[in-house]
Amino acid sequence: MMMKNVMRMAALAAALALHIAPAQAQDAATGALPAPLQQHLDGQYDRIITDLITITEIPAPPFKEERRAAAFADMLREAGLTDVTIDEEGNVLALRPGTTDGPVFVVSAHLDTVFPEGTPITVTREGDRLMAPGIGDDSLGLASILAWVRVLEQQNIATRQPILFVATVGEEGPGDLRGVRHLFTQGAWKDRIGAFLSIDNPDAGRIVHAATGSRRYKLVFKGPGGHSYAAFGVVNPMIAMAETVRGLYAVNVPADPKTTYAASVVSGGTSVNSIPAEIVLEVDMRSGDPAALRDLEQAMLAAANNAVTQENAARTTRTGAITLDPQLTGDRPAGETPADHPLVRAAMAASAAAGFDPRLDRSSTDSNIPTSLGIPALTIGTGAGGGRAHSTDEYLSVERERFIAGVSVGLAVILAQAGVQGGSGSE
Numbered sequence: 131m132m133m134k135n136v137m138r139m140a141a142l143a144a145a146l147a148l149h150i151a152p153a154q155a156q157d158a159a160t161g162a163l164p165a166p167l168q169q170h171l172d173g174q175y176d177r178i179i180t181d182l183i184t185i186t187e188i189p190a191p192p193f194k195e196e197r198r199a200a201a202f203a204d205m206l207r208e209a210g211l212t213d214v215t216i217d218e219e220g221n222v223l224a225l226r227p228g229t230t231d232g233p234v235f236v237v238s239a240h241l242d243t244v245f246p247e248g249t250p251i252t253v254t255r256e257g258d259r260l261m262a263p264g265i266g267d268d269s270l271g272l273a274s275i276l277a278w279v280r281v282l283e284q285q286n287i288a289t290r291q292p293i294l295f296v297a298t299v300g301e302e303g304p305g306d307l308r309g310v311r312h313l314f315t316q317g318a319w320k321d322r323i324g325a326f327l328s329i330d331n332p333d334a335g336r337i338v339h340a341a342t343g344s345r346r347y348k349l350v351f352k353g354p355g356g357h358s359y360a361a362f363g364v365v366n367p368m369i370a371m372a373e374t375v376r377g378l379y380a381v382n383v384p385a386d387p388k389t390t391y392a393a394s395v396v397s398g399g400t401s402v403n404s405i406p407a408e409i410v411l412e413v414d415m416r417s418g419d420p421a422a423l424r425d426l427e428q429a430m431l432a433a434a435n436n437a438v439t440q441e442n443a444a445r446t447t448r449t450g451a452i453t454l455d456p457q458l459t460g461d462r463p464a465g466e467t468p469a470d471h472p473l474v475r476a477a478m479a480a481s482a483a484a485g486f487d488p489r490l491d492r493s494s495t496d497s498n499i500p501t502s503l504g505i506p507a508l509t510i511g512t513g514a515g516g517g518r519a520h521s522t523d524e525y526l527s528v529e530r531e532r533f534i535a536g537v538s539v540g541l542a543v544i545l546a547q548a549g550v551q552g553g554s555g556s557e
Contacts, residue, residue, distance in 0.1 A: 161479025163542040170281050171541070172534045177280075179260070179528060181205065182273040183253045186265045191249070195220055195241040195299045202241065202272060202297050209276050210283030211295070219312035222297035223319070226282065226289075228548065233324025234294045235548050237278070237540075238496055239271025240301035240309065240330065244520050258529040266516040266526050271329035272297060274512040278541045290549025294319060301330070301496050306346075306460045310496040314503060325473055325547060326500040326507040327540070331519075332526055333511035334484060334536035337477045340492035341501040342388075343423050343464030344416045348457040349374065349434055354450030355400075355407030363445055365452045367409040370434075370441040371396065374411060377433030383426055387418035387492070391426060412459070418492050420464045431456060462494050465501030473506045473547055480542035481510075484535040512540050 163171075185205075190198040199222050206214050206224045213225040222241070225234075243264035245251070253262040275295055281287070298309030314320050351367035351374075375393045383389040391413065398409035413430060417423040438454045467474055469490055481488035493509065500507035514532035518524045527533070 161476065161481075161542060161546070162483035163480070163538040163545075167281055167285065167541065168534070168538055170285060171277060171538055172530075174277050174280060175530055175534060178273050178277050178537065181276050182260070182265065182269055182526075185272050186253050186262050186269040187251055189245075189247065189249070189251060190242050190264070191245060191247040192242055192302060192304050193300070194247060198241050199297065199299070205276055206279060206295065209279040211279060217312070217317055219309055219317075220299040221309045221313060221317070223317075224279075224295040226279070226293045226295065228289050228292040230290055230292075232291060234292045234319060234322050235544070236294045236296055236313070236319075236323050236326045236500075237275060237544060238296040238298055238310070238326065238328050239275055240268045240298045240328075240496060241272070242299055242302050242305055243267070244302045245522070249522065258527055259525050260528055261523060261525040263522045263524055265524055266332040266513070267519045267524065268301070268330050270332055270513050270516075270526060274329055274537050274540055277537060278544060281541060287545075287550055289545070291324070291547070293544065293548055294323070298496055303460070307462055307496060307499055310499045314499050314505075323500065323505060326497060326505060327473070327543060327547070328496045328507070328509040329512050329540055330495050330509050331511040332513040332516035332536075334513065334539045335481050335486035335488050336491050336511045337474065337481065337488055338491045338493045338495060338497065338509035339469060339471075339474050340387075340418055340466040340490070341462075341464050341498040341507075342416050342418050342492050342494045343420060343498065343502075344414060344460055344462040344494055345423060345427050345458065346415070346460030347413045347430070348459050349411045349413065350455040350457065351409045351411070351438070351452060352455070353405070353407060353452045356405045356449065358403045358405055361405055361449070364405060364449055365441050365445045365447055366405050367441075367452055368399070368406055369444075370437045370452050370454070371409045371411045373437035373440060374434045377437060378413065378430050381426065381429045381433070383417075384419070384422050387422070389417035389419065389422045389426060391415045391430065414460075416494065418464050418466070423464060462498045463502035465498065465504075466492075467501055467506050467508060471506055473508050473543070476546040477508055477510050477539070477543050480539045480546070483542070484539050485532075486536070486539070508543075510540060510543065512537050
């Protein structure tokens with residue numbers, strides 16, 4: 131394998147020197163994808179659209195990504211990779227060796243969607259727009275990876291760094307980043323990852339270098355319950371829950387970095403004429419500052435405990451008191467890859483060279499885990515834009531020229547990071 135990689139690198143160098151070196155050097159300096167590789171991507175346009183539709187129409191609801199994972203593994207093999215596996219958490223891993231055995235560069239997109247099992251998923255097309263739940267979040271990222279693998283394989287491009295292509299499970303809400311968390315804390319490659327690139331939105335100008343942390347809780351309020359008339363006057367967990375919400379929304383949070391909270395879901399009770407025995411409140415809290423997030427979490431828990439104390443003091447506890455069971459359901463750590471890091475600069479340059487307006491942003495993505503561990507990580511977009519993510523009328527713009535320009539951004543970043551500054555060749 132090492133000899134084959136050395137031959138690939140030699141062929142690439144020869145092509146650069148004899149045929150396209152001046153133009154390619156200029157491309158590398160500006161961040162642009164070399165013209166031959168851009169043409170190769172353009173030639174794949176129909177194939178990318180086909181892959182996109184195929185992937186989207188394989189359901190991947192939370193914790194049930196197996197069918198899509200198996201199909202994507204087969205698609206990676208068809209694209210030319212041979213070392214393709216599915217780990218114990220359900221992530222698809224595909225290694226493309228480099229000319230050295232140094233740290234690997236992970237290029238990732240996620241398999242799961244936010245939509246529950248049974249959601250109808252059929253891709254429809256109207257002109258230059260494709261529509262279906264999950265088509266941009268994140269079927270587009272997966273289809274882009276397949277396109278890049280085909281370019282690397284068919285153009286015989288060798289990279290200095292090994293590239294580990296990964297399709298993760300559990301990126302969305304209840305998954306709590308379980309796939310990427312496993313990759314970095316328990317997976318076979320956890321001690322060999324040097325940098326991480328996540329592909330997760332249809333905007334090739336959006337470059338997420340800062341990870342917004344989040345803490346999510348399920349607050350379970352329990353009480354004795356009883357008949358709404360006969361037991362009137364006993365403590366009510368509904369009141370404790372309501373007072374918790376009021377207390378939470380009295381908390382002042384910093385505006386920079388943006389720090390937020392939301393009382394999101396309430397459930398419980400048995401009937402309109404019953405005092406509930408249990409009420410559940412779900413809360414989401416986010417910040418780019420770990421300290422601010424920690425302070426907010428403490429304030430929220432204090433508000434909940436105060437609410438329970440107040441309710442137990444306000445009404446009778448002769449048949450039982452209100453209790454609180456706070457359950458942590460989500461933990462996404464915060465962090466940041468500096469704006470002047472070479473990986474960030476490469477993404478900004480590639481986006482601008484492709485005709486987009488690059489801008490730095492912060493969000494909660496698979497990059498949260500490596501960023502929090504001090505590993506350079508970035509989440510970028512691909513394609514030509516879209517909208518209505520996390521809704522059943524999600525859509526993508528697929529006008530050919532703009533779409534291929536957007537897909538080219540990720541490949542340019544890969545080549546810059548993995549040790550090839552541009553070029554193509556054939557053995």
